[in-house]
Amino acid sequence: xxxxxxxxxxxxxxxxxxxxxxxxxxxxxxxxxxxxxxxxxxxxxxxxxxxxxxxxxxxxxxxxxxxxxxxxxxxxxxxxxxxxxxxxxxxxxxxxxxxxxxxxxxxxxxxxxxxxxxxxxxxxxxxxxxxxxxxxxxxxxxxxxxxxxxxxxxxxxxxxxxxxxxxxxxxxxxxxxxxxxxxxxxxxxxxx
Numbered sequence: 456x457x458x459x460x461x462x463x464x465x466x467x468x469x470x471x472x473x474x475x476x477x478x479x480x481x482x483x484x485x486x487x488x489x490x491x492x493x494x495x496x497x498x499x500x501x502x503x504x505x506x507x508x509x510x511x512x513x514x515x516x517x518x519x520x521x522x523x524x525x526x527x528x529x530x531x532x533x534x535x536x537x538x539x540x541x542x543x544x545x546x547x548x549x550x551x552x553x554x555x556x557x558x559x560x561x562x563x564x565x566x567x568x569x570x571x572x573x574x575x576x577x578x579x580x581x582x583x584x585x586x587x588x589x590x591x592x593x594x595x596x597x598x599x600x601x602x603x604x605x606x607x608x609x610x611x612x613x614x615x616x617x618x619x620x621x622x623x624x625x626x627x628x629x630x631x632x633x634x635x636x637x638x639x640x641x642x643x644x645x646x647x
Contacts, residue, residue: 463517465527469560472528472605479511482544484536489622490544492629492644496537508532509541510596523612529557530605531564531598538631540564545595545626547571549615552590555608559584562604565637568592569626577628577639580606593621597630599637 467474483506484497491497500506513527534541545567548555557566559580566586569575570593578586580596588594598604629642 463515465513465515467513467528467607470605471603472530472560472607474513474528477513477515479530480514481511482509483507484509487544490542490625491536492539492625492642493537500536507534509534510543512543517612519612521611521613524609525612525614526607526609528560528605528607529596530603531562531596532603533562533598533601535632538633540597540599540630540632540637542567542597542630543595544618545593545621547591547593547617547620548610549617550611550613553611553614554590555588555594555610555614557586557588557594557596557606557608559586560605560607562598562602563600564596564598564604565630567595567597567626567628567630569594569628573627575626575628577630580604593626595621595626599630599632 466476485506510531512529515527559582561582564580566578568588570591625642625645627642627645629640630637
């Protein structure tokens with residue numbers, strides 16, 4: 456019997472979510488211009504030469520055909536922009552009927568989810584908690600803590616990502632810091 460070497464394996468640090476074997480995709484504040492509510496504060500911060508790393512994730516070179524599974528880690532760093540917590544861009548899947556699972560390894564925050572029809576849901580992420588994002592829902596990770604929030608994710612490999620819908624319309628809800636605690640508010644800039 457011969458070994459076929461069909462399996463892929465990646466080593467992730469359980470504390471940081473980072474891998475010494477793979478290169479992560481990094482998103483700085485300048486990559487998030489259309490996603491934070493206060494675009495004026497964002498531009499001012501960038502004009503001052505401050506372009507922090509907001510999050511990073513692993514888009515591994517795995518097969519992306521039907522029947523395969525994609526996986527990786529996402530690390531959202533702590534911080535706010537004028538009270539709005541650091542977050543991922545968020546996305547729908549190109550194959551809209553695709554769900555995704557996130558398992559929180561460290562840190563704390565939320566998974567904000569929204570359907571094209573306007574239904575929304577938010578679930579807390581804390582170490583050991585898994586959140587299943589239903590099919591048809593855009594989703595975004597939001598760090599509301601003081602340390603990096605690390606999640607492990609997995610989804611069907613051929614699902615693809617649609618970031619454009621979120622960049623154009625945004626989410627109906629925002630998670631902001633108010634009196635030292637997270638608060639969910641309506642997005643005043645949300646476009647129909």
